[in-house]
Amino acid sequence: MLYDIKLTMRFDYSGLAGGGRHAIRVLPQTLGVHQRMIAGHVDVDPVPRERSARTDFFGNPVTDCAFDAIPDDLVYTAQARVERFAPVHVAADSAILADMASELEAARTLLAPSPAHFLNASALVPPHAGVRDYAQKTTKAAHTIFDAAHALNAALHADMRYDAEATDVDTPLAEAFEARHGVCQDFSHIMIAGLRHLGIPAAYVSGYLRTIPPKGQPRLEGADAMHAWVSAWCGTKIGWVEFDPTNDLVVAADHIVVGYGRDYADVPPVRGVIRTAGGQTATQAVDVLPLDQDLP
Amino acid sequence: MSALSPRPSLPKRRSALLETYRAFPGTHDELVDEGGAVRPLWRGLVDELARMQPGEIEGRVARGDEYLRDAGVYLRQFGAGDAERVWPLSHLPVLIHEKDWSGLVAGLAQRAELLEAVAADxxxxxxxxxDGHLPAAIVAQSPEWLRPMVGVPPASGHRLHIVAFDVARSVDGSWWVLGDRTQAPSGAGFALENRVATARIFAELYARTNVHRLAGFFRDFRSSLQSLAPGGEGRAAILTPGPHSDTYxxxxxxxxxxxxxxxxGEDLTVRDGKLMVRTVSGPQPVGVLWRRLDASYADPLELDDRSRLGTPGLVSALRQGSLAMVNALxxxxxxxxxxxAFMPRLSEILHGEPLALPNVATWWCGDAVARAAVEGRTNLHRSSALSTSLPYEGDVPLPAHGFSIDASPETHPELFVAQEIVSLGSTPALDGERLVARPFSLRVFLARTADGWQALPGGYARIAAGEGGAASLALGGKVADVWVVADKPVEAISLLSGEHAANLKAQQGALPARAADNLFWLGRYVERAEDxxxxxxxxxxxxxxxxGEETPLLVHFGELLEDFGIDLAQRIPEALSTTIGSAVFSASKVRDRxxxxxxxxxxxxxxxxxxxxxxGEVSDANGRTMGVLLRKITGFSGLAHENMYRFTGWRFMRIGRSIERAIATASMLGFMIADDAPEGALDIALExxxxxxxxxRRFSLEASIESVVALLALDPMNPRSILFQVSEINDQVQLLPDGGLAGRAGDLARATLRLHTVLATAQAQDVDAPFLERVHGELEIVSDLVAAAYLG
Incomplete structure (x- = not known):
């Protein structure tokens, strides 16, 4: 599937902003045979004093910007053309839960995709007794890691209410879980916590979702802004498998990956500090249009 | 006195001193050998104590404590209302023979090199x-393994430049390592203060004994620091978390x-990949940072984004190789x-040699073989595998490592280590006029210099409070000086103590803008408090x-005080205590200056x-309380304004004070010469x-508006007049970096000159309340211009 993606992020500082720095993670990446970035760039207005590109520890492309002063608004516009293929997973290749320890011991590396990074607490995903009990209960029947992740994915979708108004980026995981509501970020953090309680390495994925569904299918939740989902490590043979608990899906060609991290804090679209005397308001708009929609 | 009651002989007094001294069974003691005889190294000290007159040692100890108090040595304690705690010096030094010491140092240098190699990997x-020599889990789960630093080579070529080791004596007197301090080891400065205090207490003995001096270590470390700047560019500086840190x-x-x-962190900014310090002369490059701030706080952009102590972009400067970090993030x-648990093996693998000094025997419970080895053993302590605190610092609550709410060694063995419970060797401490044995550990500092690792010959001993167990400062233990004693005379580098010409070299580089800001406001707050x-x-x-009568004059005067936010019902009005608090806060941020x-x-x-x-309730009906406070605050002003060297920083303090005084005088005078001011108001203004x-003296007549205005607004010779203060501002502004009319701060120079001219050419009859209000407004503008030009 070929996509044209456009993201606009506008920060309104009401003319009260001084200088500062931002690290931007909004461009899709090339991921082996599953995803190919054909072209993409980020426009920044006003033009930053300094601008550079790098790749972070987890392999995500980052654009660094430094500003002297921002007269009024700060606008990032990202545009990209991406080719995306659905990964094919053979669920039967997943390791069984009981073999988790030996599977992990075999993964002797600290390179970015190593499951070792995704097992413990991270900034926004702390352990939580309620999530632990929930994960154990909903995965009781699962034999393989894949089955467990699949069951938790489905359970969260069934039990949690999607509500764009109920939470914001700073809502703690516990609060969203106890109220059983939230947006993709909350769904994903809760699922990651559940998986890690089961001893399954789990990563946070940020990216895009196609805006208009294929004919005859419902529009997916989370398509009007950047989306988030979960990657679970299912043993050395099958590796990482991505699940979208907001939509109860195993991720296929509708999802375009921007970044992998331990949680949202590793891959926010904008991270950084602008000195400002007032507050800021931020708005985001996303368009993900398939180019070859009508092709057979 | 001694003629009346002859003192016992020296040997008798010596044995009295040692009468109750008991080394702990099965441990090594510094003072006495296995047979209970005083070791040769310590005879001089024991004799010195024995020779002292009754009560003399107390006097000497008091002198040492007085030094520390006067020098302001303190330890900030968390959880105790942020109280500053008196420095807990144990007054006897720990003596170590130079031969013993050099063996220890050689072992520690080997360990420092090994740590460098592990960090590099x-x-x-x-x-x-x-290759399976270290479990991935330990590294990946450590909150101190900073992913953004992976693949970033250190600009200086090394990640470690100053390290410390806590060591203790084993049963047979050999040394072993309790823990490695690499993040931002503290204590070297305290070691200096301990030395000054201890050398005062035992002045004669110190002079007589061949004690290695400490100054050479610092001199060499400073010159190595300066040599690290990439391309020789940029100053070397110390990065601190600030006055709220426990070792500020x-x-x-x-x-x-x-x-x-x-x-x-807020002094610094990154421009074009280079770290710059914001100074009153504009941004200037920093080439070397000696970091006393924990790494995760250093850059909110790439490390902990909740940090308010860091500098956004610092990691990018490191990535560019434009900054040497001591030690690396x-x-x-x-x-x-x-x-x-892995150090002995890592030494073999990385350097092909065994560790010269063992560390506390440790087993990582994530390993099945290790688990089996410690199964059923009782002399072990199980604790967090990922903790970075030292074995005797007590177990801080396990942070959320792993992913468990109630991890135990049974359910999550990989989160635990088992460590041998060690008994520390002992050293003597004073208990009144007797000696007692106390367990101790030693902190030894090593710095990387042009000639390799060099140790601070001495250091910092921790002495346990009680007889057994842990030597923890937090648990009420004490610290002691360490004397490394040579057989022959040592190189006599004088140790310069804190205040006495302490600077081995003058402060380098321009004044940081934040320091200038704090000094400026210190000047303003102190003057405001005095007013x-x-x-x-x-x-x-x-x-x-x-x-008790409500005279019209008192009512009028009361309104003025109300304008200043002063609540007269309080003995010490809150406005005053708040201002003093602000002055202390500003001063605390510039204690190094x-x-x-x-x-x-x-x-x-x-x-x-x-x-x-x-x-509370005690009233201050006649203003005597204020009199006491006034004398104290003028004492401070005297010290600050008369004794401080005329650095740029002093000028900012001076300008702040002058602006504040001129504003206060203008507001007060305007109120007292107003049309509705009752009789007697002019006298109050003069007072x-x-x-x-x-x-x-100047006007042999009743106070009139003209005479009061002439004296308090327009007199160029009266330090209380507005004109006098504006002249002072004008003079100091000229002397600031880039200060003249044509300079960067031209607006400021023009504004002060304009104000000065208005006042210098005004006549007494021109000065009325509206005139003074305009002057007040101009002074506020001058204050803003100072901030805009220099303090941002």
């Missing part, structure tokens, strides 16, 4: 994990001692407790004279104010302006 190729005293002390700038991972005290005192004296006496005077003022306001006598 963990932030480089990661062969140790890939030491940061300020070392900065003063070495002549390095003491910077906080991320080396805190080397303090991980579980790593102790407030004068107002309150004058009011209370009048009120007492009026005997401040005389010890000035700081002590300010703290004393704050303490007195607090005590007085806590006494508050401290100019009653001058007025009497």
């Amino acid at each position: 963990l932030y480089g190729e990661n062969r140790l994990v890939a 005293y030491e940061h300020a002390y070392i900065a003063r001692y070495l002549g390095l700038s003491l910077l906080e 991320g080396v805190g991972v080397l303090e991980t407790r579980a790593l102790l 407030t005290m004068r107002l309150i005192r004058a009011y209370r004296v009048r009120a007492a004279e009026a005997g 401040f005389s010890v006496d000035g700081w002590a005077a300010l703290k004393d003022l704050a303490a007195t104010t607090r005590n007085m306001s806590e006494k 508050i302006g401290d100019s009653v006598l001058t007025h009497r």
Whole structure:
């Protein structure tokens, strides 16, 4: 599937902003045979004093910007053309839960995709007794890691209410879980916590979702802004498998990956500090249009 | 006295001193050997003590403590209301023979090299994990393994430049390592202060004994620091978390001692990949940072984004190789407790040699073989594998490592280590006039210099409070000086103590803008406090004279005080204590630029104010309380304004004071010469302006508006007049960096000159309340211009 993606992020500082720095993670990446970035760039207005590109520890492309002063608004516009293929997973290749320890011991590396990074607490995903009990209960029947992740994915979708108004980026995981509501970020953090309680390495994925569904299918939740989902490590043979608990899906060609991290804090679209005397308001708009929609 | 009661002989007194001294069974003691005989190294000290007159040792100890108090040595304690705790010096030094010492240091240098190699691997190729020599889990789960630093080579070529080791004696007297300090080891500055105090207590013995001096280590470390700047560009500075850190005293002390700038994260900014310090002369490059801030706080952009102490972009400067970091960000991972289990093996693998000094026997419970080895053993302590605290520091609550709410060694063995419970060797401490044995550990500092690792010959001993167990400062233990004793005379480098010409070299580089800002506001707050005290005192004296009657004058005066936000119902009005608090806060941020006496005077003022306001109900009907406070605050001003060297920083303080005084005088005078001011208001103006006598001398008549205005607004010779203060501002502004009319701060120079001209050419009859209001407004503009030009 070929996509044209456009993201606009506008920060309104009401003319009260001084200088500062931002690290931007909004461009899709090339991921082996599953995803190919054909072209993409980020426009920044006003033009930053300094601008550079790098790749972070987890392999995500980052654009660094430094500003002297921002007269009024700060606008990032990202545009990209991406080719995306659905990964094919053979669920039967997943390791069984009981073999988790030996599977992990075999993964002797600290390179970015190593499951070792995704097992413990991270900034926004702390352990939580309620999530632990929930994960154990909903995965009781699962034999393989894949089955467990699949069951938790489905359970969260069934039990949690999607509500764009109920939470914001700073809502703690516990609060969203106890109220059983939230947006993709909350769904994903809760699922990651559940998986890690089961001893399954789990990563946070940020990216895009196609805006208009294929004919005859419902529009997916989370398509009007950047989306988030979960990657679970299912043993050395099958590796990482991505699940979208907001939509109860195993991720296929509708999802375009921007970044992998331990949680949202590793891959926010904008991270950084602008000195400002007032507050800021931020708005985001996303368009993900398939180019070859009508092709057979 | 001695003629009346002859003292016992020296041997008798010696045995009296040692009568109750008992080394702990099965441990090594510094003072006595297995047979209970005093070791040769210690005979001089024992004899020195034995020779002392009754009561003499107490006097000497008091002298040492007095030094520490006067020098302001303290330890900030968390959880105790942020109280500053008196420095707990155990007054006897620990003596170590130079031969014994050099063996220890050689072993520690080997260990430092090994740690450097481990860090290079963990932030480089990661062969140790890939080859199975280190479990991935330990590294990946450590909060100190900083992923953004992976693959970033250190600009200086090394990640470790200064390290410390806590060591103790084993049963047979050999040394072993309790823990490695690599993040930002503290204590070297305290070691200096311990030395000064201890050398005072035992002045004669110190002079007689061949004790290695400490100054050479610092001199060499400073020159290696300066040599690290990439391309020789940029100054070397110390990065501190600020006055709320528990070892801030030491940061300020070392900065003063070495002549390095003491910077906080907000002083710094990154431009074009280079770290710059914001100074009053514009941004200037920093080439070397000696970091006393924990790494995760250093850059909110790439490390902990909740940090308010860091500098956004710092990591990118490191990536560019334009900054040498001492020590590199991320080396805190080397303090991980579980790593102790692997050090002997890592030494073989990385350097092909066994460790010269063992560390506390440690087993990582994530390994099945290790688990089996410790199964059923009782002399073991199980604790967090990922903790970075030292074995005897007590177990801090396990942070959320792993992913468990109630991890236990049974359910999550990989989160735990088992460590042998060790008994520390002992050293003597004073208990009144007797000696007692106390367990101790030693902190030894090593710095990388041009000639390899060099140790601070001495250091910092921790002495346990009680007989057994742990030597923890937090648990009420003490610290002691360490004397490394040579057989032959040592190189006599004089140790310069804190205040006495402490700077081995003058402060380098321009004044950081934040320091200038704090000094400017210190000047303003201190003056504001003084003005407030004068107002309150004058009011209370009048009120007492009026005997409770609400005279029109008192009502008018009361309105002025109300304008200043002063609540007269309070003995110490809150407006005053708040202002004093702000002055102390500003001063605390620039302690490295401040005389010890000035700081002590300010703290004393704050303490007195607090005590007085806590006494609450006692009234200050006649203004005597204010009199006491006024004398204290003028004492501080005297120290600050007369004794401080005329650095740029002093000029900012001076400008702040002059602006504040001119504003206060203008507002007060405007109120007292207003059309509705009752009779007697002019006398009050003169009193508050401290100019009653001058007025009497210059104008042999009743106070008139003209005479009061001439004296308090327009007199160029009266330090209380507005014109005098504006001249002072004008003069100081000229002397600031880029200060003239044509300079960067041209707007400021023009504004002060304009104001000066208006006042210098005004005549007494021109000056009325609206005129003074305009002057007040102009002064506020000058204050804003100072901030805009220099303090941002």
